[in-house]
Amino acid sequence: MGKLTMKEVDDLKKANILDAKAVKELEKKNLVGTRSRAIKYYFKNGKGKVYPQLYFKGLGKKTKPSKDMINLRHQFNQLLDKYATKEQ
Numbered sequence: 001m002g003k004l005t006m007k008e009v010d011d012l013k014k015a016n017i018l019d020a021k022a023v024k025e026l027e028k029k030n031l032v033g034t035r036s037r038a039i040k041y042y043f044k045n046g047k048g049k050v051y052p053q054l055y056f057k058g059l060g061k062k063t064k065p066s067k068d069m070i071n072l073r074h075q076f077n078q079l080l081d082k083y084a085t086k087e088q
């Protein structure tokens with residue numbers, strides 16, 4: 001069984017299928033991914049496209065991002081939705 005994406009969890013919460021307790025249980029069992037995927041954003045700078053990115057140097061395969069890192073990434077993605085162009 002694969003992990004749920006953050007967007008899928010948000011959609012399920014909005015549809016009142018999952019509550020906060022259920023989301024915490026899924027996170028505890030490591031069934032919720034921490035990264036969103038499949039959408040690329042860009043800005044135009046006159047010469048081409050510039051792709052913004054956010055990463056955490058030093059975060060390896062055996063470590064998990066903290067709650068603050070996850071919240072920062074979520075806020076970063078919201079800013080991209082607001083200011084950047086989605087690539088088709």
